[in-house]
Amino acid sequence: MVPAVPPSDAGSPPPEDRDPAGFELTDEYDMPAEVDATFRTLRRAAFGYFALFVVVVAAVPGLTLALDWWSQGRLVGGMSPSFVMAAFGLYVFFFVLAVAAATLANAVEDRMLGGPERDHPEQRGDAP
Amino acid sequence: MITASIIGLAALLLVVLGIALVLQPRGASTLDFYLAGRRVGVVTNACAICGDYFSAASFLGVAAAVYVSGLDGVWYATGFAAGFIPVLLFVAAPLRRFGEFSIPDFLGRRLTSDRVRLTAVCVVQLIILSYLVPQAVGSGITWELLVGHGMAGLSPYATGVAVSTAAITALVALGGMRGTTWTQAVQFLVLLCAFIWLTVAAIGSGFHYPEAVDRLNEQPLTNPTATEEGQWHLETERDRIDGEDPATFGEPGARYGSLGQFALIITLIMGTAGLPHIMNRYFTSPTGLAARMTTVWVLGLASLFYALAVLLGTAARSLIPDAAAEHAWMEELTVGGVLKVPEHALLVLGRVYGGEIGLGFIASGALIAVMSTIAGLLLASAASWGHDVYERHINPHASQRQAVWAGRGAVVLVAVLSAAVAVGLRPDSLTALLPSIVATMVTWAFALAGSALTPVFILTIWWRRTTAPAAIAGMITGAVTAITMFALGTVYGDAGLSEMLLTPTIVAAPLSAVVTVVVSRFTTTPAELDRLWLKLHGTAADRHTLRLARLTITGVTGRSKEEP
Numbered sequence: 099m100v101p102a103v104p105p106s107d108a109g110s111p112p113p114e115d116r117d118p119a120g121f122e123l124t125d126e127y128d129m130p131a132e133v134d135a136t137f138r139t140l141r142r143a144a145f146g147y148f149a150l151f152v153v154v155v156a157a158v159p160g161l162t163l164a165l166d167w168w169s170q171g172r173l174v175g176g177m178s179p180s181f182v183m184a185a186f187g188l189y190v191f192f193f194v195l196a197v198a199a200a201t202l203a204n205a206v207e208d209r210m211l212g213g214p215e216r217d218h219p220e221q222r223g224d225a226p
Numbered sequence: 227m228i229t230a231s232i233i234g235l236a237a238l239l240l241v242v243l244g245i246a247l248v249l250q251p252r253g254a255s256t257l258d259f260y261l262a263g264r265r266v267g268v269v270t271n272a273c274a275i276c277g278d279y280f281s282a283a284s285f286l287g288v289a290a291a292v293y294v295s296g297l298d299g300v301w302y303a304t305g306f307a308a309g310f311i312p313v314l315l316f317v318a319a320p321l322r323r324f325g326e327f328s329i330p331d332f333l334g335r336r337l338t339s340d341r342v343r344l345t346a347v348c349v350v351q352l353i354i355l356s357y358l359v360p361q362a363v364g365s366g367i368t369w370e371l372l373v374g375h376g377m378a379g380l381s382p383y384a385t386g387v388a389v390s391t392a393a394i395t396a397l398v399a400l401g402g403m404r405g406t407t408w409t410q411a412v413q414f415l416v417l418l419c420a421f422i423w424l425t426v427a428a429i430g431s432g433f434h435y436p437e438a439v440d441r442l443n444e445q446p447l448t449n450p451t452a453t454e455e456g457q458w459h460l461e462t463e464r465d466r467i468d469g470e471d472p473a474t475f476g477e478p479g480a481r482y483g484s485l486g487q488f489a490l491i492i493t494l495i496m497g498t499a500g501l502p503h504i505m506n507r508y509f510t511s512p513t514g515l516a517a518r519m520t521t522v523w524v525l526g527l528a529s530l531f532y533a534l535a536v537l538l539g540t541a542a543r544s545l546i547p548d549a550a551a552e553h554a555w556m557e558e559l560t561v562g563g564v565l566k567v568p569e570h571a572l573l574v575l576g577r578v579y580g581g582e583i584g585l586g587f588i589a590s591g592a593l594i595a596v597m598s599t600i601a602g603l604l605l606a607s608a609a610s611w612g613h614d615v616y617e618r619h620i621n622p623h624a625s626q627r628q629a630v631w632a633g634r635g636a637v638v639l640v641a642v643l644s645a646a647v648a649v650g651l652r653p654d655s656l657t658a659l660l661p662s663i664v665a666t667m668v669t670w671a672f673a674l675a676g677s678a679l680t681p682v683f684i685l686t687i688w689w690r691r692t693t694a695p696a697a698i699a700g701m702i703t704g705a706v707t708a709i710t711m712f713a714l715g716t717v718y719g720d721a722g723l724s725e726m727l728l729t730p731t732i733v734a735a736p737l738s739a740v741v742t743v744v745v746s747r748f749t750t751t752p753a754e755l756d757r758l759w760l761k762l763h764g765t766a767a768d769r770h771t772l773r774l775a776r777l778t779i780t781g782v783t784g785r786s787k788e789e790p
Contacts, residue, residue: 185537
């Protein structure tokens with residue numbers, strides 16, 4: 099069992115959240131093991147999303163070299179698939195990716211850190 | 227002289243200075259001066275980041291790059307917008323949770339090293355200067371076209387540089403981050419309105435986007451070139467991918483070969499996470515969660531903005547030849563219906579659709595873009611000199627008042643230096659060499675940031691083993707490699723492999739990362755790594771802030787959120 103780090107060592111509250119005597123105005127803290135597990139989960143997810151992002155962005159100019167249709171075909175009116183992706187498609191992709199990544203990261207942090215029982219120790223029957 | 231435009235500009239400057247005076251920090255606190263008290267909301271901060279980020283390169287430069295080189299210019303828009311994906315995935319939330327004042331401060335604290343802080347200050351100042359100069363160039367170009375004459379014996383170009391720099395220096399020195407945040411947010415909304423108005427006007431006049439691209443593809447892409455005798459003529463761009471065939475607007479190859487396209491995109495994507503004026507804004511968010519969601523908003527707004535910029539660059543290419551035949555005032559600006567200076571594209575569209583008022587509106591937008599970015603850069607520079615150097619090293623016992631005044635002094639010095647460099651450059655002498663001088667110069671700043679700072683930044687946040695000596699080695703390697711490649715690129719031109727020399731991040735960033743990892747293996751990590759890691763990746767401070775906010779709401783309304 100990894101011991102909980104007292105709030106003063108958790109290092110989380112910024113300096114402006116301390117009272118004039120230097121004590122932190124919070125009872126929130128994180129467990130090192132939980133933070134480490136969360137960090138690893140987030141790192142895996144972030145690099146996964148980044149790999150997808152790089153592949154899609156590189157594919158837009160890259161397909162020009164492999165497929166004539168990509169830059170010479172006509173998809174919307176007079177626009178080639180390459181132009182459509184560069185002018186509209188990539189922006190939609192960026193936004194969808196951002197929403198998905200942020201939603202996942204928020205959910206991971208919400209579930210793995212700061213569980214409700216720690217917000218209210220009395221609910222677990224702990225001594226005050 | 228265009229009276230309506232000048233009156234509009236004067237009114238704009240007065241409004242900006244008024245906001246700075248009203249919102250100036252009441253107490254002499256560095257937290258308030260540099261970070262607006264860390265109380266900037268998600269949407270406000272997203273708009274302010276957009277105002278900060280959308281510089282002359284975005285407002286004038288992207289449309290200009292599309293105008294002059296078609297699809298190859300679109301990569302600027304793609305890269306500028308895509309740069310926020312790495313920021314979202316790797317930087318925004320942990321950076322805010324660590325909660326310092328600037329990038330050098332963050333790196334110095336995380337690696338518990340003053341030498342890291344000072345090395346980062348040098349890199350940050352180089353990036354800021356590289357970014358400030360093209361903004362000042364953009365303001366000079368705009369003034370030249372809008373007003374057409376100088377003041378106090380200066381040329382029109384130099385007057386534009388001096389006036390915009392002086393006005394924004396006053397704003398930043400008086401208003402600090404709080405005043406700058408609100409003016410940047412408002413400035414972004416003005417820029418977006420300008421784009422939307424131009425788009426509606428163009429479509430209303432019969433512009434059909436897909437048909438325009440199709441029509442432009444039917445003929446070779448041509449651009450004006452000046453001879454040594456000063457005579458202008460149209461020259462066909464050759465396709466750099468398919469050899470000597472003529473390039474066309476809607477296909478890649480007008481400006482970059484295969485390698486150059488990848489190198490440009492990677493340079494812009496990697497650069498954003500290392501831009502000091504943008505990263506500093508994340509310290510103003512109340513929580514890491516707010517910083518992350520701010521980035522999602524920024525991506526949405528940036529996507530809309532850049533999609534419109536590409537559309538307008540295409541509209542300018544399609545519509546200006548016909549307009550040039552109808553309007554006598556365009557004669558001196560064009561050669562065979564094509565603009566001599568591509569940065570004039572949106573300004574000309576503004577005058578075509580809105581007369582003097584339309585030109586004044588777009589020109590004001592251009593100056594707003596310049597000023598809001600200059601404001602962010604000057605604040606980042608002030609935080610770096612005033613906080614990271616003066617407070618940490620020169621006068622560690624400085625009072626808050628002294629530290630704020632040190633920041634204000636730094637603002638003035640950096641502003642004067644960048645204006646002097648910009649006046650020394652003549653944009654029309656470089657236009658024939660580069661696709662869009664403003665966008666290209668900003669790309670250099672992105673290359674330096676992406677090569678020297680971003681790899682070290684990401685490793686410092688996501689790899690526990692990163693050490694102080696390794697970070698210093700990584701930053702120096704990235705910066706020296708990028709600068710050396712630039713220098714070689716200017717000598718050896720921009721064809722073939724040398725395309726990479728002008729957008730060097732594709733080489734310099736991996737090199738910087740490898741050096742950082744290797745040196746880390748042979749050196750020791752900071753002593754209090756566990757405590758630093760909790761601060762960086764824990765959410766206790768976020769929960770604490772949210773709890774306080776809930777308690778405040780409960781106290782004000784008398785009801786808790788959970789109550790019906």
